[in-house]
Amino acid sequence: MVDIADGTGSKNRMKTETPLLSSGYSAVPPGKLANVETRLEMFARPPARAATAADASLSVERWLSPAVEEYRTLFRAVGEDWMWVSRLVMADDQLSAILSDPLTEIYVLKDGGQPIGLLELDFRQEGECELVFFGLVADAIGKGAGRFLMENAIGLAWSRPIGRFWVHTCTFDHPAAVQFYQRSGFRPYAFLVEVMDDPRLTGLMPKSASPHVPLIEP
Numbered sequence: 001m002v003d004i005a006d007g008t009g010s011k012n013r014m015k016t017e018t019p020l021l022s023s024g025y026s027a028v029p030p031g032k033l034a035n036v037e038t039r040l041e042m043f044a045r046p047p048a049r050a051a052t053a054a055d056a057s058l059s060v061e062r063w064l065s066p067a068v069e070e071y072r073t074l075f076r077a078v079g080e081d082w083m084w085v086s087r088l089v090m091a092d093d094q095l096s097a098i099l100s101d102p103l104t105e106i107y108v109l110k111d112g113g114q115p116i117g118l119l120e121l122d123f124r125q126e127g128e129c130e131l132v133f134f135g136l137v138a139d140a141i142g143k144g145a146g147r148f149l150m151e152n153a154i155g156l157a158w159s160r161p162i163g164r165f166w167v168h169t170c171t172f173d174h175p176a177a178v179q180f181y182q183r184s185g186f187r188p189y190a191f192l193v194e195v196m197d198d199p200r201l202t203g204l205m206p207k208s209a210s211p212h213v214p215l216i217e218p
Contacts, residue, residue: 030218041166045158046185078135083172131167
């Protein structure tokens, strides 16, 4: 999944706090990016999928209270191509509080002991779980590791007394992301549009990051 801003919680809050766009085109200021977010949800655990031979070398390990810089290193490795920025600009103390919150669960996907993926689940909204971050390093994409990680994400989320599991992805993400989430049991329920500073122009990310997103110099 892609991260543009941290999730805002339930559908009701989204409806009451997010302004509605008018029909037609809206110009995006120079130096900014516009992205369309798709939100998806499920209300019951889907049937488990059978394990495959490719899963044998994979493991998902809980990462308890990671140090901010260690977390950001894996966050960048997984998310730089998909414009993950929110945890890079967040104040250290704010991020540390999230990472150490007992209702935030962070996991690392490993292949033979090598970190290749990040999973973060947020249980801070009672009765819900948000799949906040979900992704693999570039070399691991397309080899079945994403399916393995998702099966673990679903099992971990529904091991808690929740009634809703949700996720958001967007047009900066992998082009197959929405279909992947739908195959996993999520169903789309809303679109949102976000305008943000292009992190490749602010120096937060190299200009080579996210080559599928056009870089327009102001």
